[in-house]
Amino acid sequence: MADIFDEFSKNVSKTLRTVQAKSQTIVESVKIKKEISDFESKLNLLFSELGRMFYISSKKNGLSKERMEDFKGKCLEISKLEDKVSELKKELENLELKEKEKIYGKVAIGKCPDCGGIIYKGDKFCGSCGAPVNIEVPQKSIDKIICPNCGKEIPADSKFCPECGFPLESKNK
Known part of the structure; x- marks a missing residue:
């Protein structure tokens, strides 16, 4: 009978870990997806502005040096936003990996x-x-820190040093 309760307890614990991990991931991923959407909207506006600038310039018979600088500026803005979107998409993928780690250990x-x-x-x-x-x-990639107690390189999100057991929680926050 004790085996049945132990098995039931393990299943309940695993289910709770799963629900907690998935709900955390959902909240964080919604925030990241909103940021991505905002940046993509800005990108669309910049592309539209760039197209409009090109059309007006070509209609006026050519591109001046000033206009070329404007184009370069817009292209630089676009490049920066594309980099941010790329970083956020990687963050989203890492979020999924962290969720799976929490669920499956x-x-x-x-x-x-x-x-x-x-x-x-x-x-x-x-x-x-x-x-x-x-x-x-x-x-x-995992950010690393040095344990102040033993000097070993350890994951930055550790609450305790996996080498010596030194508590780190207050040091990382």
Whole structure:
């Protein structure tokens, strides 16, 4: 009878971890997607302005040096916004990897290039499609800090040093 309650308790705990991880991911991903949408709207306006500027310039028989500088400025703005969108999309992908880590307790290192399934540290084949995992699977970068107690390099989001157990929570916030 105790085995049944232990199994039930484990299932409830896993379900709660899953719900908590997924709800956190949903909230954070909605914020990131809103930022992406805002930047993409700004990009569309800039592209429209660029097109309008080009049309007006070509209608007036040519591009002056001043107008070329205006074009360069708009192109630079576009480039910066595209970089921000790219960073946010990577952040969104890393959010999904973190969610899977919380749910399954395994280190997620990237996505399968064939199907987009999550690849975990130590996997030799994709758990979703069976494709062999090779070195080309992108690995997420982890910010590192130095433990003030033992001097080892550890993940920046650690609450305790995994090497010596030193509490770090108050140091990272």
